[in-house]
Amino acid sequence: VLLDGGVGSEIVRRGVRWRWHGLRTDAEAVKKIHQDYVAAGADVISTDTFQLTRRIYLNLFHNLEHMRRIGAPGLERRAEELTRLAVSLAREAAAGAGGGRRVAVAGVVGPLGHPFRPDLAPSAEEARREHAETVRLLSECGCDLILFECMNTVAEAEGAVEAARDVRRDLPVWVSFVCEPGGRILSGEGLAEAARALEPLAPEALLVNCAPAAEVEEAVAALAGSTRRPVGAYAHVGRFDPPSWKFEFHPRFVKTEEWPPVRYAEAARAWTRKGARIVGGCCGTTPDHVRAMSEVRT
């Protein structure tokens, strides 16, 4: 199964200002990115909803009352409003696939804290409560599956899958972890431990994402050796370049030329040999990377 590549990083790369996830001012540009991924051969495209939750707005204020007092009108409902738009753009792009192809739309849910800061991750109960709200909305908007990505603790991943099951038992759930060398996720917990903890909840697939392409093969092998569920991977290419690194997670990417599409596709092929059945690209990858993977597909 071929996933798409980076969405947020591609929005920024195309010169769209990262505000409102690029959605309110540049909806057509966001839709074009989805369409380009569909044309490149993606079977699954992901919504522009990474960390698009009520919490990201609330976090900027002392509390809800404070936000109401000094925040812009409509802030409380902004995440919902943008999510509805984001899903509709992905759905339109998927519907336009043509040639009898069926392209699925994955409703993306990021971590509640920071993707690379497991120390800021919520407890399982908190995650269950807050992710349920996001999943309910994505499901209502017509997503075919939920993709929890950049999970960096086992507790949040568990709460997240429970939330999805609470909302709708028949909605497929994929869970992707940010991995680090040594078969571990960023919290230091093992991928095997993560797979074991999630097993009773029967997620439809387990993946790793947002690690450098060179580190993914080891993680895929560790994950594939720990579960009988479908395993997948999508790596980032290039290096994160803050200062735009706050509020929503949208750094620029530099040095992406170290992983041109053909090299990336070769790496992805190696992941499939280690057991990955789902591959795609994370931050910094483009429709060209997806096309290259599509071309080496067997």
Ligand SMILES: [Zn+2]
């Ligand atoms: Zn990433």
